[in-house]
Amino acid sequence: MNCIVIVCDTLRVDHCGPYHHGRPLNRVNSPEQPEWVVPTPNMDRLARRGTVFDNAWCGSTPCMPARRDIYTGRYEFLERGWGPLEDGDLDLPRQVSGPPNRSLSWQLAQQYPVSYMVTDHFHLWEQGAGNYHMGYTGFDFVRGHEADAWKTEPVVFPCPDEPDHKVERHHRNVHLTRKSEEDYFCAQVFTQAADWLEANRAHDNFYMHIDCFDPHEPWDPPEEWLTKFDPRGYNVDRWRSMVPYDKWGNHYTPEELRHVQARYAAMVALTDKWLSKLLDKLDELDLWHDTTIIFTSDHGTYNGDHGRIGKLQTHQHDACGHIPFIVAHPTDGHGERRSQLVQLVDIYPTVLAAVGRPCPPDRHGVDLLPVLRDAGAETRRYAVSGMFGRSVTITDGEWILHQSPVPDNKPLYWYGHSTARFIPYDLGPYEGGRRAVDCPSWDTPTWLSDKKADPNEYVNLAEAHPDKLAELQRALASKLAELGAPPEQVERLGL
Known part of the structure; x- marks a missing residue:
């Protein structure tokens, strides 16, 4: 069987049709969202062919830590932060396609499935993370998004962001190359993925990984899409394509926040529109009968919730930690929903099962194919997630605990050879396979929420429900031991 994984970066679950069911955003989870409905007919189309998981949670955050979860089937955030794949990582593409630096003829003769990645995600190439593409049989990199250092022509062009911000590269790139909607990055990614399917349809048991950076910032949708949510389009006093990861009231008026929310919603709708390019090609080539598709995101983002904008900065509440997750199998689970807890680490064993390859031991993920059939x-009793050195989240799907560390956030160690090049941490020398870390945590208290009564987690029940708090803290300590987490994590978290 073939397998296609689609990761759309920073995709909020409440903006996806299979989860909002046509309801206005402010009637889904978060009353701070606008009253408009975000149409995603192609996500809906995929859901009708597949199984929608209502209890899907990110693991390691943000972008690249989430990808290491996908590529290794193990949670990264308990051992280190943002970094590249390391020598000992049994990365997914090599488990599919065999040892690197072999010819395609050798690979096919040894009956390894072909693997291919299509992406515009510059972080996959960036210093401090740039080796995630190396295990694939082939790959295609759509140039120009976010901080991709591509075009250097000395041209004068309108840049809505500060000229010394790295996203100036994005605006320079698109000024020099973007002529129509077909040149937007999500359009290029899904078009090239469809083209690869056309050219490679004869391969047996292929694995294609589509890593689409949209709807991650910068949020600069075509004006005709923006006006669907804000009739003013770009005719506003000021706008920035990036957002500060902070309390929104420190940067925006309520009217300006609505414009930010409109640009994000337009990027989601645009990404969904171009998803159709891939789905249409699956129809045309009749690939649904022997292909499993997994559609998900690495995390969401605050967009007014809890008074905040952007990611990071505080606990992984629902707006960030709850993710869309849809699996379309050739025969099982069509049009159905599941309440089991699933996470990004589950992609690893599920892909390997789909393409008929063995899964290495000691993975944290669960093969989801049996859940589609039955x-x-x-899957698991508890899901865990977090950002390295910050709070750690555990949920049973009904209650959720965000456990803050002790005041000095020690002891804390970074495991592995890589250093913190993208998100900086104060790392000590490499000794005995680890580095001591001096890392202040967020100034946020331990937080307990009843997800059924309070889905967007506005009310902290840690003091009102001490028994439930203690129960989940014990469960977290037990889960960390089960995962083989570094033992100092229990001490750091005050457990």
Whole structure:
């Protein structure tokens, strides 16, 4: 069987049709969202062919830590932060396609499936993370998004962001290359993915990984899409394509926040529109009968929730930690929903099972194919997530605990050879396979929420429900031991 994984970066679950069911955003989870409906007919189309998981949670955050979860089937955030794949990582593409630096003829003769990546995600190439593409049989990199150092022509062009911000590269790139909607990055990614399917349809048991950076910032949708949510389009006093990861009231008026929310919604709708390019090609080539598709995101983003904008900065509340997750199998689970807890680490064993390759031991993920066949199949009792050195989240799907570390946030160690080049941490020398870390945590208290009564987690029940708090803290300590987490994590978290 073939397998296609689609990761759309920073995609809020409440903006996806299979989860909002046509309701206005402010009636889904977050009353701070606008009253408009975000149409995603192609996500809906995929959901009708597949199984929608209602309880999907990110693991390691943000972008690249989430990808290491996908590529290794193990949670990264308990051992280190943003970094490249390391020598000992049994990365997914090599588990599919065999050892690197072999010819395609050798690979096919040894009956390894072909693997291919299509992406515009510059972080996959950036210093401090740039080796995630190396295990694939082939790959295609759509140039120019976000901080991609591509075009250097000395031209004068309108740049809505500060000229010394790295996103100036993005605006320079698009000024020199963007002529129509077909040149937007999500359009290029899904078009090239469809073209690869056309040219490679004869391969047996292929694996294609589509890593689409949209709807991650910069948020600069075509004006005709923006006006669907803000009739003013870009005719506003000021706008910036990037957002500060902070309390929004420190940067925006309510009217300006609505414009930011409109640009994000337009990027989601645009990305969904171009998803159709891939789905249409699956129709045309009749690939649904022997292909499993997994559609998800690495995390969401605050967009007014909890008074905040952007990611990071505080606990992984629902707006960030709850993610869309849809699996379309050739025969099982069509049009169905599942309530089991699933996470990004589950992609690893599921892909390997789909393409008929063995899964290495000691993975944290769960093969989801049995859950598609049997609505009663189990995955896990608790899901965990977090950002390295910050709070750690555990949920049973009904209650959720965000456990803050002790005041000095020690002891804390970074495991592995890589250093913190993208998100900086104060790392000590490399000794005995680890580096001591001096890392202040967020100034946020331990937080307990009843997800059924309070889905967007506005009310902290840690003091009102001490028994439930203690229960989940014990569960977290037990889960960390089960995962083989570094033992100092229990001490750092005050458990």
